[in-house]
Amino acid sequence: MDILRPILYYAIFPGFIFSAVVGLLTTWVDRKVTARVQWRVGPPWYQPFADTVKLIGKEVVIPANARRTGFLMMPVIGLAAATLASTILWIVNLDPSKSFVGDSLVVIYIMTIPAVSMIIGASASGNPLGILGASREMKLLFSYELPLIISVLTAIVKVGSFSFKNILAYQSEHGVIIWSISGIIAFIVAILCAQAKLTFVPFDIPEAETELAGGSHIEYSGVALAVVRLNMAIMFFVLPIFLITIFWGGISFDGWRILTSIVKYVVIVVIMVLIKNTNPRVRIDQAVRFFWGPMFILALAAIILAKLGL
Amino acid sequence: MSITLKALKKSPWVFHVNTGACNNCDIEILDCLTPRFDIERFGIVLVGSIRHADVLLISGPVTKNTLPRLIRLYEQAPKPIKVIVVGACGCSCGIFRDGYNIVGPVDKYLPVDAYVPGCPPKPEAIIAGVVKVLNTLG
């Protein structure tokens, strides 16, 4: 039974099945809010599930000049990594005693794997637009990782520990990190980096529907496309949870706190969707300049303020 | 009916090709996405890559230049794929019938599942065409 438990954690709750279902529901919230912002009605709640099931029934086309293994393997690796990040975050939130030293850094590393796998998969697709998307994704990855890590470090400096357990304990004792000056600055930086990590507008440069016709996942079809989309859905689920854990006191399932947890989650998701709907796409050089300039400086300011105890 | 086909009825993704239309039909197709008609209610979205498509929406008569591309697009699409022709041009070449570069209506080259006549057809007619195609799925 003890051997089975991690597998159950990973495969069902809070791992794959749970993250996939909630992630797909989150993409529905995204589409619905987008539709309401544009004064439309929007799709019904089961739309993302219908999309996924439909894609499973479609033919998988492998382009003649694609590298078969890399092309098909990479979405699966990305999905596994996203699921792992979600599992660690949830287990730590539900039972802080399961936390281990440096798990916040581990989660940050794991969360970059989906982007890296997308880069490799798109490069293996043999499509010029896909390769262009991969190269843009790579530049974007280099630009947002730095401010993201520094803004997370702000919380770590404040708490003085790398593990989620101490971060959560600190927040339940001293109040959440987001209500301090350094905390709110770091949170703003982190949410913009999360936007780029999810390749949402204004940072959807690697996908750019109207320009690269899907970019990094242009050649995926059928089940492979379903896996790519699930991967993005789970990341859309993991990143708000990560931000809540680091900056906003974490998620909890006991009593009334389940309601506040859901409210926190929905608030962050809706903020992201609103940023997505009110901004035009930027060019890749503008994105790199934005993250390495203003965002980097803001994150540094936050870390200095945190060191001063603000 | 299998569950994947049922799901396909709920989320047909459309790839739009212009094989030489006068662009008016294309504007009517985009009308379907506007708040007034909002076909995303039924899960219909326009996709940018033929690999993601379930429905090939063709407007315009087939010209000499677009014919090889059209056939290539059809071959590249993951099956099952449905073909809808929008506009009098695609159905019968319309006003371009005697053009020097026209090689015929779409159904001379591809198996067409639904025709939406009109010059250009109303968005309501296009939606009705899509519904008819989905009903052919069973």
Ligand code: SF4
């Ligand atoms: S059917 Fe009429 S509106 Fe449509 S492409 Fe032909 S000429 Fe233009």
